[in-house]
Amino acid sequence: VRRVGAVALGIVAAIGGFVDVGELVFNTQAGARFGYAVLWAVPVGVLGIIVFAEMAGRVAAIGRRASFDLVRDGYGRRLGTLTLVCSLALNFLTFCAELGGVGLALQLLFDATPQLFMLLGLVVLMTAAWLLPFEGLERLFGYGGLGLLVYAVAAYHLHPDWQAAADGLVPELQSSGPYLYFVVGMLAAAFMPYEIYFYSSGGIEEGWSEDDLGANRANAIIGFALGGVLSAALVIVAAQVLLPAGVTPDTLGTTALAAQHTFGEAGLILALTGVAFAVGGAAIDTCFSGAYNLAQYMRWDWGHNRGPRGAPRWYATVATFFVGGYAIIATGIDPIRVTEYAVVLSAIVLPLTYLPLLRAAGDRDLMGDHANGPLASTLGWLYFGVIVVVAIAAPVLLVATNGGSG
Amino acid sequence: VRHAPWVAALLVAAGCGGTIDAHDLRQRVETLGSLAAEGRLLGDDVAADRSLSTFVRVHARELAAAADHQAEQLADATAPTQLADVRSSALVLARRIARDLGDLQVTPDAMTGRRVAAALGRRSREARRLQARP
Numbered sequence: 001v002r003r004v005g006a007v008a009l010g011i012v013a014a015i016g017g018f019v020d021v022g023e024l025v026f027n028t029q030a031g032a033r034f035g036y037a038v039l040w041a042v043p044v045g046v047l048g049i050i051v052f053a054e055m056a057g058r059v060a061a062i063g064r065r066a067s068f069d070l071v072r073d074g075y076g077r078r079l080g081t082l083t084l085v086c087s088l089a090l091n092f093l094t095f096c097a098e099l100g101g102v103g104l105a106l107q108l109l110f111d112a113t114p115q116l117f118m119l120l121g122l123v124v125l126m127t128a129a130w131l132l133p134f135e136g137l138e139r140l141f142g143y144g145g146l147g148l149l150v151y152a153v154a155a156y157h158l159h160p161d162w163q164a165a166a167d168g169l170v171p172e173l174q175s176s177g178p179y180l181y182f183v184v185g186m187l188a189a190a191f192m193p194y195e196i197y198f199y200s201s202g203g204i205e206e207g208w209s210e211d212d213l214g215a216n217r218a219n220a221i222i223g224f225a226l227g228g229v230l231s232a233a234l235v236i237v238a239a240q241v242l243l244p245a246g247v248t249p250d251t252l253g254t255t256a257l258a259a260q261h262t263f264g265e266a267g268l269i270l271a272l273t274g275v276a277f278a279v280g281g282a283a284i285d286t287c288f289s290g291a292y293n294l295a296q297y298m299r300w301d302w303g304h305n306r307g308p309r310g311a312p313r314w315y316a317t318v319a320t321f322f323v324g325g326y327a328i329i330a331t332g333i334d335p336i337r338v339t340e341y342a343v344v345l346s347a348i349v350l351p352l353t354y355l356p357l358l359r360a361a362g363d364r365d366l367m368g369d370h371a372n373g374p375l376a377s378t379l380g381w382l383y384f385g386v387i388v389v390v391a392i393a394a395p396v397l398l399v400a401t402n403g404g405s406g
Numbered sequence: 407v408r409h410a411p412w413v414a415a416l417l418v419a420a421g422c423g424g425t426i427d428a429h430d431l432r433q434r435v436e437t438l439g440s441l442a443a444e445g446r447l448l449g450d451d452v453a454a455d456r457s458l459s460t461f462v463r464v465h466a467r468e469l470a471a472a473a474d475h476q477a478e479q480l481a482d483a484t485a486p487t488q489l490a491d492v493r494s495s496a497l498v499l500a501r502r503i504a505r506d507l508g509d510l511q512v513t514p515d516a517m518t519g520r521r522v523a524a525a526l527g528r529r530s531r532e533a534r535r536l537q538a539r540p
Contacts, residue, residue, distance in 0.1 A: 111460035245447055246530060248440040250472075253465040261447055264456035272461075405433065 019148060019230050020094070020282035021101030021252065022339030023189045024275060027231050028255045029404070030182040031238030032247055036160075036168030039235055041183045043169060045190025046228030048383040050220050052354060055361035055372070055380065056196050057216035060203035063366045067193075067200045067357060068296035074356035083352040084297045090345040091194055091290035093338055095325045098283035099125075100335025104252045105276040109269070115330050121276075122326045125283055129318060134205050134304050137284055144277025148230055150270040154262040155236040165236060181397040181404040186231070188346055188394045191387055193353040197289035200357075201296070205305050213370065237262065251336065287325070291317035340403055343394045350391040351384070358384055426483035426493060432537055434476055435496050438503060439533030441473050445507050446526040452510065452519030462514040470507035476500045492539055499536065503529050 030038045059065050065073075071083050102125075103118030110117070128137060174180070199220075208216060234255070241258045242249060249255060252275065259271035288304065295302030295314045302314040329335065358380045362372040372380060398404075426434075448465060451457040477500035485493040503526065510522045 108461050108464050109458070111464050241447075242444075246439055246443040246534075247447065248436070249444075251465075251468055253461075253468055254444060256461065257444065257447060257451075257465065260451055260457055260461070264451070264454075265458055268458060268461055 019145070019227060019234075019278050020189075020192070020339075021097055021104075021275075021279045021335055022094075022342070023231065024101075024234065024255050024279075025249065025252055025336050026182070026185055026189060026339075027234040028238040028242070028249045028258065030186060031235035032242035032249050033404075034179055034182060035239040035243050036165050036235070037172060037174070037179070038182050038186060039165060039168035039232060040171045041186035042190075042228050042232045042235065044171065044386075045187045046224055046231075047379075048187075048386060049190050049195065050224045051376065051379045051383055052191075052196055052357060053199050053224060054217055054220040055357055055376065056200035057203045057208065057220060058213060058370055059357065059360050059367070060200045061208035061212050061216060062210060062368065062370045063360060063363075064204065065200075065360060065366070066204050066292060066296050067197045067353065068293045070356035070360045071293075071353070072297050072299075074359060075352075079352070080297065083349065084293060086345055086348045087193060087197075087293050087353065088290055090342055090349050091197075091286045091293065092321060092325065093342040093345065094192070094194060095283055095286040095290065095321055096329045096333075097335040097338040097342065098279050098286060099325050100329040100333070100338065101252065101279040102276055102283060103329070104335060105256075105272050105279060108253055108256055109272045109276075115332070118326060118329055121280065121283075122322060125280060125287075126319075126322050129284060129287075129304070129322075134202065137304075138202075138281075141277050141281030141284060145274055145281055147270040147272075147274025148278055150259050150263065150267050150274065151233040151237050152229055154259060154267065155233040155240075158237065158240040158262060160236050160240055177397065177401040178404045180393070181401045184390055184393045184397055185343065185404070187386065187390045188343060188350070190228075190231075191350055191354075191390065192346065193349050194286045194289040196353060196357065197292055198285040201288070201292040201302075205303050210370070283325075287318055287321040290321050291315075340398065343398055347391040347395045350387050354384055354387055424483060426480075426485050426489065428489060431485065431489055431492060431496065434480060435492070435499075435533050435536045438473065438476055438496065438500055439530050439537065441469050441476075441507075442499075442503050442526045442529035442533060445469055445503065445510065446523045446530060449510055449519045449521075449523030449526060452514050453516050453523055454519075455516055457514070459514045463511050466507045466511035466514070470504045470511060473500050473504035473507060477504060492536055495536055499529060499532055 056067065059070070068084070072080050075083060099118055099121060100114070102121035103114040106117035106121065107114040128140060132140060203216065237258045238249070241261050242254070247254065256268055256271050256275070260268035263270075291314050292302060294317050295311070300313045301311040303311050306314070308315040360366055361380065362377055364371045445466070448457070448462060448469075452462055477497060480493055480497040480500060483493065506522050506525045506529070509518055
């Protein structure tokens with residue numbers, strides 16, 4: 001029963017953690033501009049993140065090594081420090097965006113200044129991070145994020161052209177710059193490194209061992225696939241509601257409008273509640289990931305379950321993220337724009353994060369019989385190539401297409 | 407006077423004035439069309455009593471601010487002779503879209519929703535026509 005519970009927990013955590021504020025708007029924009037033609041990027045990205053998440057969980061369970069342990073040991077001092085600095089900056093920027101996203105979602109529901117709701121969100125997140133155990137955090141934000149399933153139901157309810165949607169699942173490379181920008185952006189969003197940092201460190205926090213390898217595989221496959229279903233649903237709903245109307249979305253409000261236009265007030269409330277919890281969960285993921293990375297690299301005691309006395313510097317880093325993130329986002333900077341700037345940093349962080357993981361998962365000295373087999377190894381190196389291409393292409397396309405506007 | 411060229415360059419870089427070209431103008435009209443179309447969807451939902459007034463107010467305000475921003479940029483820009491007409495029409499369109507959305511923000515009831523949805527539907531078509539102009 002405990003294992004079934006662990007899988008269920010992973011599923012809801014993935015729903016909450018996979019769809020962050022940038023992805024909510026980005027996928028809606030992609031569907032509203034290109035319809036089903038961008039859908040194929042979702043399964044391609046989801047399969048990749050499943051491959052790497054499964055490896056990260058396996059390395060945590062068998063090798064007892066989290067992502068930044070691997071970075072520290074796998075690289076020299078200069079490259080390791082570069083990876084740390086860039087990943088901290090990326091986590092911090094993403095955290096700012098997620099905190100801003102919580103404020104925007106609550107503002108759309110209750111109509112007061114977003115800064116007020118960002119402060120409220122900050123207090124709620126800090127209180128939850130302080131009081132709840134690790135599993136409790138996953139459960140709170142994961143179950144709350146289930147409201148986003150309204151998009152999956154809406155995608156079905158809107159009677160899309162399933163044949164056209166199926167055609168959209170076949171990879172197609174158009175020469176249009178904005179199209180490539182959105183495809184590459186959707187792939188980059190699937191590989192955002194904080195998911196792997198959080199997942200591998202979370203596996204160690206939860207004390208995973210060889211007995212948990214099945215649960216790890218189920219978590220990675222079912223959880224991230226459900227996250228992918230939500231991403232695809234956003235594209236389909238945008239293609240059905242916004243594309244025919246000629247709407248090019250630019251804000252979180254437009255993503256919510258698509259749910260409202262399908263299911264009325266109930267759809268709107270479910271969508272915005274789901275957004276607030278899912279984005280709040282992503283804020284916790286990014287904030288904790290930053291603290292995990294720094295603590296693992298510096299060999300400090302780390303972990304939420306150790307409490308402030310057991311891991312004081314880890315908790316201090318979390319607190320710094322919270323306060324610093326609020327100070328930045330309260331200036332009024334647009335959270336959606338912040339996620340675009342994060343893409344530039346991810347160009348450096350993506351390959352540097354995934355390479356040591358891939359090497360460790362294939363290392364027989366560390367992993368014994370649980371090292372990568374031929375399938376995991378082939379998929380891993382294939383996807384590493386995809387990640388390198390995405391990492392180079394994303395910032396180039398961001399600049400060349402002026403953020404996809406052409 | 408010595409710093410005037412730098413100040414002018416900074417103002418242009420900040421989007422305050424400068425010459426607008428055909429591509430930029432087309433993109434602005436496209437944005438206006440999108441804002442009008444989105445406002446129409448929102449108005450339809452308000453007319454059918456399928457929304458929360460808090461959401462309508464916040465989102466209509468957001469869309470109106472975006473239309474106002476486009477109006478400001480169009481008002482500050484100078485257009486070459488062959489585009490002057492389109493720029494003026496786009497400016498008028500931007501102001502009307504902002505006004506309609508402002509009405510929805512202030513009075514998010516069914517009657518206003520119906521009126522605004524119809525008006526913004528027309529503005530959306532007008533934007534398409536402007537986009538198609540050579």
